[in-house]
Amino acid sequence: MIVANRKPFEEIIEMLKPYSKILLLGCNECVTVCATGGSKEVAVLASEIRLYRQKEGKPVEIGEVTLERNCDPEYVESLKPFIHDYEVVLSMACGCGIQFVGEHYRDRLVLPAVNTTFYGVTEEHGVWTERCQGCGNCILHKTLGICPVTRCAKSIFNGPCGGSQGGKCEVDRDIPCAWHLIVDRYRELNMMDKYLEIQPMKDWSTSRDGGPRKRVREDLKI
Amino acid sequence: MSTQSNLERVLKSGTFAVTSECGPPRGADPEVVKKKGSYLLGYVDCVNVTDNQTSVVRMSSFSACLVLKGVGLDPIMQMVCRDRNRIAMQSDILGAAALGINNLLCLSGDHQKFGDHPTAKNVFDIDSIQLIQTVKGMRDEGRFISGQEVKGKPNIFIGCVENPFADPFEIRALRLAKKAAAGAQFVQTQCVFNVEKFEKWMEMVRDLGIHEKIHILAGITPMKSIGMAQYMKNSVPGMDVPEEQIERLKGVPKEKVTEEGIKIAVETIERVRAIKGVAGVHIMAIEWEEKVQEIVKAAGLHPRP
Numbered sequence: 001m002i003v004a005n006r007k008p009f010e011e012i013i014e015m016l017k018p019y020s021k022i023l024l025l026g027c028n029e030c031v032t033v034c035a036t037g038g039s040k041e042v043a044v045l046a047s048e049i050r051l052y053r054q055k056e057g058k059p060v061e062i063g064e065v066t067l068e069r070n071c072d073p074e075y076v077e078s079l080k081p082f083i084h085d086y087e088v089v090l091s092m093a094c095g096c097g098i099q100f101v102g103e104h105y106r107d108r109l110v111l112p113a114v115n116t117t118f119y120g121v122t123e124e125h126g127v128w129t130e131r132c133q134g135c136g137n138c139i140l141h142k143t144l145g146i147c148p149v150t151r152c153a154k155s156i157f158n159g160p161c162g163g164s165q166g167g168k169c170e171v172d173r174d175i176p177c178a179w180h181l182i183v184d185r186y187r188e189l190n191m192m193d194k195y196l197e198i199q200p201m202k203d204w205s206t207s208r209d210g211g212p213r214k215r216v217r218e219d220l221k222i
Numbered sequence: 223m224s225t226q227s228n229l230e231r232v233l234k235s236g237t238f239a240v241t242s243e244c245g246p247p248r249g250a251d252p253e254v255v256k257k258k259g260s261y262l263l264g265y266v267d268c269v270n271v272t273d274n275q276t277s278v279v280r281m282s283s284f285s286a287c288l289v290l291k292g293v294g295l296d297p298i299m300q301m302v303c304r305d306r307n308r309i310a311m312q313s314d315i316l317g318a319a320a321l322g323i324n325n326l327l328c329l330s331g332d333h334q335k336f337g338d339h340p341t342a343k344n345v346f347d348i349d350s351i352q353l354i355q356t357v358k359g360m361r362d363e364g365r366f367i368s369g370q371e372v373k374g375k376p377n378i379f380i381g382c383v384e385n386p387f388a389d390p391f392e393i394r395a396l397r398l399a400k401k402a403a404a405g406a407q408f409v410q411t412q413c414v415f416n417v418e419k420f421e422k423w424m425e426m427v428r429d430l431g432i433h434e435k436i437h438i439l440a441g442i443t444p445m446k447s448i449g450m451a452q453y454m455k456n457s458v459p460g461m462d463v464p465e466e467q468i469e470r471l472k473g474v475p476k477e478k479v480t481e482e483g484i485k486i487a488v489e490t491i492e493r494v495r496a497i498k499g500v501a502g503v504h505i506m507a508i509e510w511e512e513k514v515q516e517i518v519k520a521a522g523l524h525p526r527p
Contacts, residue, residue, distance in 0.1 A: 153335075154330055154331075154349070155346045158350075161330045162383065162384070162412060162460045163460050165388060167389060170332075170333060180389060183390050196400060198351055198352075202347075204347065
């Protein structure tokens with residue numbers, strides 16, 4: 001899933017300063033799963049803003065809507081009948097959703113209420129961690145299921161670097177060293193000889209470095 | 223084919239080699255570099271010039287190398303993978319070779335989190351082993367990474383680093399084997415304080431026959447103070463400082479601590495010199511370059527060939 005974090009309240013309040021009619025938009029997909037921008041979080045943020053603005057003597061009217069998905073035109077278009085009742089949209093969807101809604105309603109600004117952070121997993125209840133960067137050229141078969149592009153702070157292909165200690169990364173002692181995990185897998189699977197193979201340089205052109213990416217399935221186009 | 227590297231000449235002659243390090247200043251004054259260089263002239267075979275070490279902005283390694291070359295030293299340009307992509311790296315390798323820099327040390331580089339610009343974007347387009355391959359490919363095959371021809375090959379002696387004290391320990395000798403296979407000709411290790419662990423690592427290195435493929439220089443760092451020893455032990459990733467070494471510094475009167483630090487460094491040189499497969503030492507006297515002469519002399523490594 002795409003994991004996001006709510007922005008600091010002060011930052012949100014600052015963005016909303018010029019507006020008194022706000023559409024607060026949530027999403028039922030990833031941001032709901034990571035407990036950041038689903039209908040529950042929309043309701044909480046709406047109450048916080050209302051209370052704050054009331055205390056400031058600048059009350060606001062907030063509409064609360066949570067779409068099934070913000071990255072699909074079918075759902076985004078459902079905003080059409082009422083989006084113009086509001087001066088601005090504050091979105092709790094991920095960065096994709098925020099942009100996509102904005103593209104559909106060019107006369108309305110869509111402000112971000114969250115910082116979109118990573119593609120990750122729910123490691124345990126209330127803990128999400130990163131697993132993938134969408135580099136467009138997966139090598140998980142070579143690194144035995146652990147992604148060094150994402151999980152090594154230096155994206156090293158022939159690790160571990162000299163900062164790996166006690167299985168932890170030099171950047172943060174709470175982060176497991178990706179290459180320590182990879183070496184553990186080599187050992188468990190009796191494949192240590194494979195460690196000696198030098199991994200070739202990565203072709204980053206399939207990643208963001210090659211420019212914004214696009215996928216087309218001609219057979220699905222209508 | 224040999225390069226013009228003085229270090230290569232010394233190592234190939236079988237003489238126990240001595241290199242040291244010069245950290246460029248956080249400013250544009252070349253006199254600082256010249257002064258540091260003057261302490262080392264005649265006492266080392268080559269001098270490393272760090273590349274924005276600990277991710278703190280300093281005069282570029284490339285420029286400081288040229289300043290040191292100007293005072294008669296043979297510099298080893300350090301290059302980290304943190305700040306440059308493969309285009310910039312290959313360009314700098316050509317430039318360095320064109321201006322008479324004979325040695326290149328290939329490293330991953332400390333993460334920018336530790337430096338003075340923690341909000342910077344890092345690069346890590348290629349890693350240190352791939353950088354070694356790159357230099358070798360340019361020099362021996364006359365090819366860029368792209369496969370295109372290098373017109374005027376950079377004749378560079380290729381070095382790398384390895385940390386015998388980082389984890390997992392079992393792969394630290396194998397990782398050196400990978401670096402040697404990639405084309406590294408010499409390695410300078412992380413500072414050796416825990417000599418027993420270093421001996422164990424060397425045993426693994428010898429079992430794999432790596433010491434016959436690559437010249438191994440053991441890293442030596444004299445402790446300036448008890449505070450420095452404690453900082454190295456607790457706050458520098460991948461550093462192994464045994465408690466008894468700190469106790470030894472604590473056991474002497476305050477005014478004798480630096481002397482004791484130097485003494486430990488000299489003893490460490492003697493101990494690593496006795497280990498089969500160790501071809502030299504790399505003395506990293508951090509912001510203490512003026513002490514290198516004393517250490518080299520006390521270790522009986524002066525004059526240099």
